[in-house]
Amino acid sequence: GYGLGGLALVIMLLLAWFGVRKRSYATGAGRLKGWLSAHVYLGIALLFLVPLHGGFEIAPDIHGLAYVLVLITVFTGLFGIAFYGFYPRQVALNREGLTFDDMVKRLAEIDLELRALAPRLSEDANDIVRAEVAGVRIGGGVGLLFLRPLNRSKRAQNKLARLDVENESHSRAVALLERKAPLVARLQRDIQMRSRLRAWLLLHVPLSLAALAIVIAHGVGMLVFGLGTV
Numbered sequence: 587g588y589g590l591g592g593l594a595l596v597i598m599l600l601l602a603w604f605g606v607r608k609r610s611y612a613t614g615a616g617r618l619k620g621w622l623s624a625h626v627y628l629g630i631a632l633l634f635l636v637p638l639h640g641g642f643e644i645a646p647d648i649h650g651l652a653y654v655l656v657l658i659t660v661f662t663g664l665f666g667i668a669f670y671g672f673y674p675r676q677v678a679l680n681r682e683g684l685t686f687d688d689m690v691k692r693l694a695e696i697d698l699e700l701r702a703l704a705p706r707l708s709e710d711a712n713d714i715v716r717a718e719v720a721g722v723r724i725g726g727g728v729g730l731l732f733l734r735p736l737n738r739s740k741r742a743q744n745k746l747a748r749l750d751v752e753n754e755s756h757s758r759a760v761a762l763l764e765r766k767a768p769l770v771a772r773l774q775r776d777i778q779m780r781s782r783l784r785a786w787l788l789l790h791v792p793l794s795l796a797a798l799a800i801v802i803a804h805g806v807g808m809l810v811f812g813l814g815t816v
Contacts, residue, residue, distance in 0.1 A: 588809075590639035595805060597628045597635070598656070598798050629663045632656060652804040655797035662790045669786050673779045680775050689773050690724075696766045697722070703762070706755040711746055715759055718742035722770065725777050731785055734774055740767040 604625040636656050644650040681689070697719050704715045718738055726735050743763035749756070 587639055587641070590635050591805065591808075594632055594635045594639055594656070595801055597632055598801060601625055601628055602794060602798055626663075626667060629660050632660050648800065648807065649804050652797070652800040655793065655800055659790065659793045659797045662786070662793060666786050666790055669783055673783055677776060677779050680772055680779070682772075686773075686776060689769060689776070693722075693724075693766065693769055693773065696762050696769070700759060700762055700766075703755050703759050707759060708749070708751055708756070711749055711751060711756055711759065714742050714745050714749075718763070724770065724773050730774075730778050731782055734771075734778060737767055737770055737774070739763055739770045743767050 604621055636653060640649070640653045644653050684692075700715050700719050704712050704719075707715060718741075721738055723735070723738070729735075743760065743766075746756070746760050746763060
């Protein structure tokens, strides 16, 4: 039990070190990809070492808390593998060769032309275009992690098309909104996917540090003070 516990602690220290190592890629000591592979495999090894060390028993004390936190941390890490295998590729596909700043620049150019067109539109069309340009919002709060916000540009496009006004300025405004609506949707998807990656990181890293701190407290309690329960 002590041997397995010591080995698990060493592995956890190595896993914590990866968080430092990946921020100093240019300093040598191996490729980042190799460190990431080691991080994954060592994390999976903890799924077996920790239950064996604890005899597959969870007590309502600091030792049980250490057991649970380590397992939760490892499982969130496994979810992270899936996230980082899926979302970066989807972000690249969604951008279609553009950068995020390129898409924002295109959106700003469309809005600038819509503002210039607004005074030449009918009163109803003018109200729709001005409200849409003023009310467009890219991003969102915590809800963006789960739901995609309403695309106001698409709604404005549909409202403008239903007015059935036949003039050059009106047709141009409809065409601009037809370009803007999918661009807004792509920006929202981009932010949503990258936000999910950040949210995972904000969950996994504190869990890792908390698990490491509790495991160290568990080890000190057992080895220094001889405490079987705390």
